Amino acid sequence: MKANCFAGRNTVEVRDVPDPRILNARDAIVRVSSTAICGSDLHLLDGYIPTVKRGDILGHEFMGEVVEVGPAVTKLKAGDRVVVPFPIACGACFACEADLYSLCENSNPNAGMAEKLMGHSPAGIFGYSHMLGGFAGGQAEYARVPFADVGPIKIEDDLPDEKVLFLSDVLPTGFMGADMCDIKPGDTIAVWGAGAVGLLAVASAFLLGAERVICVDRYGYRLRKAQGLGAEVLDYSQADVLDALRDMTGGRGPDACVDAVGMEAHHPTPAMYAYDRAKQATRLETDRPYALREAIMACRNGGVVSVIGVYGGMVDKFPMGSVMNRSLTIRTGQCHVQRYLEPLLGRIREGAIDPSLVVSHTLPLADAPRAFEMFKHKQDECTKVVLKP
Known part of the structure; x- marks a missing residue:
């Protein structure tokens, strides 16, 4: 065959x-x-x-x-x-x-x-x-x-x-990413990544009752697909994501954040991208966790970070202090x-x-x-x- x-x-x-x-x-x-x-x-x-x-x-x-x-x-x-x-x-x-x-x-x-x-x-x-x-x-x-x-x-x-x-x-993975957010009426959910899993997480978040979904990506054609599902969109190459999400949520941050990107994320800041890219290329770390770091920092106090993007091993500069001090819940898993x-x-x-x-x-x-x-x-x-x- x-x-x-x-x-x-x-x-x-x-x-x-x-x-x-x-x-x-x-x-x-x-x-x-x-x-x-x-x-x-x-x-x-x-x-x-x-x-x-x-x-x-x-x-x-x-x-x-x-x-x-x-x-x-x-x-x-x-x-x-x-x-x-x-x-x-x-x-x-x-x-x-x-x-x-x-x-x-x-x-x-x-x-x-x-x-x-x-x-x-x-x-x-x-x-x-x-x-x-x-x-x-x-x-x-x-x-x-x-x-x-x-x-x-x-x-x-x-x-x-x-x-x-x-x-x-990709459909059950996107759905599980939204399901792990424990969505309640009126919630705002942010989704990093407008690939297939991210788009289906957007659709699933609305299906489960989210009032607003904000999708973060840098490719216009993918963001347009997210808009077609009813999401507000944010191009991370054109805006500071953390500042923009604060502005869009009255300073509080999204109720839950979904990382649908995973281990090969990109970042618009050359120094940050070079740091993780070099460490990954030399196998000093296996994963580039830009989206994960950003989702943690963006999430409101006491919120949920749902991780459905694939990670393979070790990450550097993980903001554990933010997770612990702000009572965040991280949920994750292969679907x-x-x-x-x-x-x-x-x-x-x-x-x-x-x-x-x-x-x-x-x-x-x-x-x-x-x-x-x-x-x-x-x-x-x-x-x-x-x-x-």
Whole structure:
């Protein structure tokens, strides 16, 4: 089969690789109909996530048709149309029983590798390094899905792929980012990042009852999408974000702040950007936390900072004094996708939210290298690429 593979830093290649096969009685094989490039895939591309190997199949947002199931699979059969969540979960461990699916205790066969960096291991993830399981990803013609009775959700109507594909990651991630804000009537929520996750966090914040949402980014075409969702926008390259947010909130600050940017944030101040960029390039820190620092400093006293942008390791100059002295609550996590699948599918069906709004480009899988380049460098107003195997 054809698959998009990591070929070295800043390089991916579509290669011929062996077809996946059933390895465990609880596995399913899915013929991929649509897959997507996620912003967190760029962290792999740029070499900031450890234990990625040349030849690894990328991609953790995919859907398609079940073509084969293992003998222990009872909820799926060949011919079912499914969306596959990015975290792999067993459904039976302490974490899964608490609906903390991205922390599954049984799905990462390389848990010892993750423990060395993180203390404890999260769940295995499709196409996201050997530290997180070494599972082949979904940017391919076929994919093996472990614990197939726990993850995939069946799509039993004629909703097009683009409306349901993002149940795999960015829609529930954006929704969880807003959900962790404990939104109350009258709240003002600020969202850093107007990529796919940030835009869906904006939409979700309104869905959960926010009165105002302010979106921070620097790309005009992304900010226009946020405005189209009803958000007020702030271009951080043209204004001091902290001053502007104080002015926009009567000096108090937003009730909650969502970091939908993560570890490769940019900053308009040359000295700050150079400091973190140099430390990251020399691996003296793994992440550039500009957006996170700013979200903490901007949030009102006693507010919530919700972190859904991906971080890989260590950050420098973390404003812990601000967090502690101002009684801030930080909530974060890889999304527990399985928790949100059915409720969000219902929201899509009733027209309350349309995740396809983030799609800017649809290309064949063979064009994955060009798609990664376009997505990384924000060419042609690219917000989200769907690949068709």
